[in-house]
Amino acid sequence: MKTFPSPEALRRFPFGLADVAVILGTLVLLALIARIGAGTLVSFYPPDVVPAVDLNPRNLPYYAGRSTLRMFIALFFSTVFTLVYGYIAANSRRAERVMIPLLDILQSVPVLGFLSITVTGFIALFPGSLLGLEAASIFAIFTSQVWNMTFSFYQSLRTVPKELDEAATLYQLSRWQRFTKLDVPSATIGLLWNAMMSFGGGWFFVAASEAISVLNQEYTLPGIGSYVAAAIVAENLPALGWALLTIAIVIVLVDQLFWRPLIAWSDKFRMEQSASAEAPESWVYDLLQAARIPRMLGKALTPTREAVNRVLSRLTLPKSTFKVDVDQEQRGDRLYNVILLIIIGILVAWALHFILTTVGIGEVFKTFWLGLLTLLRVTVLLLFATVIWTPIGVAIGFNPKLARTLQPVVQFLASFPANFIFPFATLFFIRTNISIEWGSILLMALGAQWYILFNSIAGAQSIPTDLREMADDIGLKGWQRWRKLIIPGIFSAWVTGGVTASGGAWNASIVSEIVAWGQTTLVATGLGAYIAEATTVGDWPRITLGIGMMSLFVVGLNRLLWRRLYQLAETKYHL
Structure with a gap:
């Protein structure tokens, strides 16, 4: 006689419906990656022509997959860069003095303008393969994601709560243990929200990164950005509509399947003594929690993980074990300052020689004045x-x-590519007689304002629930609540949002101060339009001068304003 297993036996069965869903989802994901990734391995020898983008809407899922895969690969490298660069800058005073100003410059420089120079190197890395162009496209997206994430991680490490820092020192945690048990957990919420912002901002660069110029030849990679560009050129409104709908679907799917589970998972890193009043929810995260396979894999990998942790802990001694020789450190600082002055002197001498032999002193004063006008727009935007x-x-x-x-x-x-809206905004300015001198601020805001919003969300989520409850108990309301609780709690995150929004606005000024609709071109008076016009005619001396002046404005603003606000956040306004 055939018997059925008892309910107790069924509960002991190693797999359930959640495990089946996880297995099927993983297999589908791997199949999609294999199908989409196969298109990057085709042969390619410059100056061969990449097949043109087909505007048939049936190709949109594949094109969207190619673009999304590039975005996630760029996000992976952005995360690795963030953890390494941000950690070194936050833990080495000498390195910080070079790395943070360098980060200021990098986030302000329009890297896409130099992509034609670097793409040759990428092609040389993968001879005879389309991977070179793919790597160049991913590099462009990487440059749009990484600076914001790095600033967030660096600032989080500089504002770790003092009692936790003292506890790590008291327990003699190695640098690796401190990194994994204190630094990364305390930075997770802010880093996650900034990664979401960076990922959304990356869509702005997808269209440009999928059309690459090398060896005087234009190459268009298959992707949703190149599809939209082709639809605009062909004036194919139905194709453009299908593309915008596809972008919307991709954004929603990525949010549901990737970002929401991470937000729900990150809630455990909130620094508070009481449980969150209501934790974020995600059906994907709940599914993974209910499945047995992730826990089984975690247990199976535990011995390996512990062995790696032991090795890395032995290789990275605790901070307190390093003896600091004050005299030696002062001598090192003096040597560092001398070397820095020599480098600055060489750069100043080269800059003077470049100016005198190419554009002239008068052009420098002109670009400085244009920079002040763009600075005014950036300030109003912020x-x-x-x-x-x-x-x-x-x-x-x-x-x-x-x-x-x-x-x-x-x-x-935040994820919707703002440059797709520019033609419609330009038409609106023309019809309503709005001056581009002011309208360019709105165009800059379409890409830059979200940094402040996302960092404000991250900062508010990081405020412990017990502090919020205490503020409610003592009756803090209105401005008093903001002054006593909210502003101190989110100040560090807001500074990160402000500095990245400022850099993003300077970068966006290049495409926001000069816009066109049909035969009509609107040009604002500013440094961004100066760089854009010089780029159009290929005037490299003025391109160099414009980018150099923009970098000076960004670095000067960061040193005079944002660095001081960072110091204020580290010394006064952090939990």
């Missing part, structure tokens, strides 16, 4: 973005129900 988006970000960060409702909305708005 003020309005702070006033509008900071309260909204705090409301989302404090209310999990509101976060579940609005997070997909703000993620979609």
Whole structure:
């Protein structure tokens, strides 16, 4: 007689429906990656021509997959760069003095302008394969993601709560243990929200990164960005509509399947003594929690993980075991300052020689004046973005129900490629007689304002629930609540959002101060338009001068304003 297993036996069965869903989902994901990735391995020998983009809507899923795969590969390398670069800058005073100003410059320089120089090197890395062009495209997306994430991680390491820092020193944690048990967990929430912002900002660069110029030849990689560009050139409105719908679907899917599970997982890193009033939810995260396979894999990998941790802990001694020779450190600082002065002197001498032999002194004063006008636009943008988006970000960060409702909305708005809206905005300016001198601020805001919103959300979520409850108990409301609780709690995150929004606005000025609709071109007076016009005619001396002047403005602003605000966050406004 055939018998059925008892309910107790069924519960002991190693696999359940959640495990079946995880297995099927993993297999589908691997199959999609294999199918999409196969297209990057085809043969390619410059100056061969990559097949043109087909505007048939049936190709959109494949094109969207190619672009999304590039985005995630760039995100992976951005995360690795962030953890390494941010850790070194935060833990070495000498390295910080070079690495942070360098980061200021890199986030302000329009890297796409130099892509034609680096793409030759990428092609040489993968001779006879399309992987060279793919790597160049991924590099362009990487440059749009990484600076914001690095600033966030660096600032989080500089504002680790003092009691946790003292506890790590007291327990003699190795540098590796400190990194994995204190540094990364304390930075996770802020880093995650900035990664979401960076990933969304990367869509802005997808269209440009999929059309690459090398050896005087234009190559268009298959992707949703190149599809949209082809639809605009062909004036194919139905194809453009299908592409925009596809982008919207991709953004929603990525949010549901990737970002929401990470947000739900990151809630355990909140620094508080009481449980969160209402934790973020994700059906994917709940599915993974219910499945047995992830736990089984975790147990199976535990011995290997512990062995690696032991080896790395032995190789990285605790901070307190390093004896500091004050005299030697002072001599090192003096040597460092001398070397830095020599480098600055060489750069100044080269700059003077370059100016005198190419553009002339008068052009320098002209670009400085144009830089002041662009600085005015950036300042107005930051003020309005702070006033509008900071309260909204705090409301989302404090209310999990509101976060579940609005997070997909703000993620979609931040991820939607702003450059696709520029032609319609230009037509609006023409019809309403709005001056591009002011309209360019709106165009810059379409890409830069989200940094402040996402960092405000991250900062609000990092404020412990017990502090919020205490503020409610003692009756803190209105401005007093902001002054005593919210501003100190989110100040560090807001500074990170401000510095990255500022850099993003300077970068966006190049495409925002000169826009066109048909035969009509609107040009604002500013440094961004100066660089764009010089790039159009291929005037490399003025391109170099414009980018150099923009870098000086960004670095000067960061040193005079944002560095001081960072110091204020480290010394006064952090938990």
